[in-house]
Amino acid sequence: MADLDHPDSYPFCGHGVIMGKREFPWQNSKEILGYFGKRVSYARRHYKEFIAKGIDEGRRDDLMGGNLIRSAGG
Helix, strand or coil, rough: CCCHHHHHHHHCHHHHHHHHCCCCCCCCCHHHHHCCCHHHHHHHHHHHHHHHHHHHHCHHHHCCHHHHHHHCCC
C-alpha cells in the first residue's frame, strides 16, 4: 500500500479530515465515508485502501491539465 501518512497531516488536504486527524467544519466526511461502509473504522480503512490503489495506478494523462489545455487538444 502507498504511504498515506503525509496527507493525513497536510493542512490543505481533506484527506486528514476524512481520516479523523483534522477538522474542517465545512467538510462532510460522513458522506464520503458512507460510500465505504457504515462503521467509521471500517469505512476509513476501505477509503484509505481506495486512495492507495489510485496512487499505485499512477498519473492519468486524461485527468491532467486544465480546461484550456484539454480544449486545445493537449
